Amino acid sequence: MKIVGYETFLVAPRWQFLRIDTDEGISGWGEPIVEGRAEAVQGAVTALMEYLVGQDPLRIEEHWQVMAKGGFYRGGPVLSSALAGIDQALWDIKGRYHEVPVHELLGGPVRERVRVYTWVHGRDNAQHVEDAQAKVAKGFTAIKLNLSEALPPIPSPAQLHAAVSRVEALRAALGDGIDIALDFHGRFSTAATRQILPLLEPLLPMFVEEPLLPEFARDLRRVTESTSIPIATGERLYSRWDFRDVLPTGIAVAQPDISHAGGISEVRRIAAMAEAYDVAVAPHCPLGPITLAASLQIDLAIPNFLIQEQSLGIEYGGGNALLDYLVDPDVFSFADGHVERPTGPGLGIEVNEEVVRAAAAEGHSWRSPVLRHADGSFAEW
Structure with a gap:
């Protein structure tokens, strides 16, 4: 079997899909994307596929090593995300070739269902509570929210207390049976993080995500040793070498992205x-x-899995865009805060190519928002 071609598709709201074709009629799908930099990743996919066309798609590890290291310059979000989407598609082909889900090729499942969480949104505490209660009514047992808007390096007492009050309102409304995760989104300085974590400890968050920007990862130990709250990070780390320096700092949760950190092959490592x-x-x-389908394959195969993020309920998605691109959306049916183990071959989904092509005809040019502080200076999104 040989790879004979490929196509990329820029589709709303901010994604890019990749289809890789073989001479035996088996095609695989991947999702190579850096949000806001889709065109750059599209170019990197084109460059990597120059090597891959004509190759045996089943030699995934060989191809991963060549694509990751063979260009001399390596790593970073664009190259690693292009590699990630290609890697997903190759695993999809291999699973379809052997007529088994990818997790069977990774040693078989260690669980039968995967716990997922959803996002809550609102302009004030009351709206956060209302949205969270609606999500819990749908069966979710864990929620996540952005803790604060843009913050100065040293927030005022009013800003700190306003952020904490968001969690207080949710905990009072939801009780202790629902997990609440908090995303700092790199908006807090090291000093601000150390200020607010003690105020949050009595509310028992499931974890605090990205309390520091990735360039300050060396300071994570100062944060983890200052709090009992589990610390999570990793969405902007792209390889095992990036994680090598972070794992010993005392973090509780690693958050690699299977479309950024080298795909299924690297996230497994x-x-x-x-x-x-x-x-x-x-x-x-x-x-x-x-991306979600590929993530589930990893979740099912690793013993130290905690919980899976997914984009239903994220406001940018514009409704059910996640499901619109599937032939059978029921594969992502959530019940009691979990999704059942997919048993279909490859990634376990069937992409609706007709819908994808129609969306790609319109494309997108999504860019990350640029936020400003009150004085007009740049603020972290």
Whole structure:
């Protein structure tokens, strides 16, 4: 079997899909994307596929090594995300060739269903509570929210207390039976993080995500040793080498993104490294259905899985875009806060190519928002 061609598709709301074709009629799908930089990743996919066309798609590890290291310059979000989408598609082909789900090729499932969480949104505490209660009524047992808007390096007492009050309102309304995760989104400085974590400790968050920007990862130990709250990070780390320096800092949860961190092949290795440090894995996934399907394959195969992010309920998605690209959306039916183990071959989904092509005809040019502080200076999104 040989790879004979490929296509990329820029589709709303901010995603990119990849289809790789073989001479035996088996095609695989992947999702190579950096949100806001889709065109750059599209170019990197084109460059990598120059090597891959004509190759045997089943030699995944050989191809991963060549594509990751053979260009001399390596790593970073664009190259790693292009490689990630290609890797997903190759695993999809291999699973379809052997007529088994990818997790069967990774050693078989260690669980029968995967716990997922959803996002809550609102302009004030009352709206957050209302949205959270609606999500819980749908069966979700864990929610996540952005804790604050843009913050100065040293927030005022009013800003800190306003952020904490969001969680207080949710905990009072939901009780202790629902997990609440908090995303700092890199908006807090190291000093601000150390200010607010003690105020949040009595509310028992499931974890605090990305309390520091990735360039300050060396300071994570100062944060983890200052709080009892589990610390999570990793959506902007792209390889096992990036995680090598973070895992010993005392984080509780690693969050590699299967469309950024080298695909199924690399995230499996990152998960194994994390296990050696007693660190759980909660894959980052505010993306499309192919990324989610690939993430579920990893979730089913690793022992230190915690919980899975998914993009239903994220406001940018515009309704059910995640499901619109699937022939059978029921594969992502959530019940009691879980999704059942997919048993279809490959990634376990069937992409609706007609819908994908129609969406790609319109394309998108999504860019990350640029936020400003009150004084007009740049603020972290």
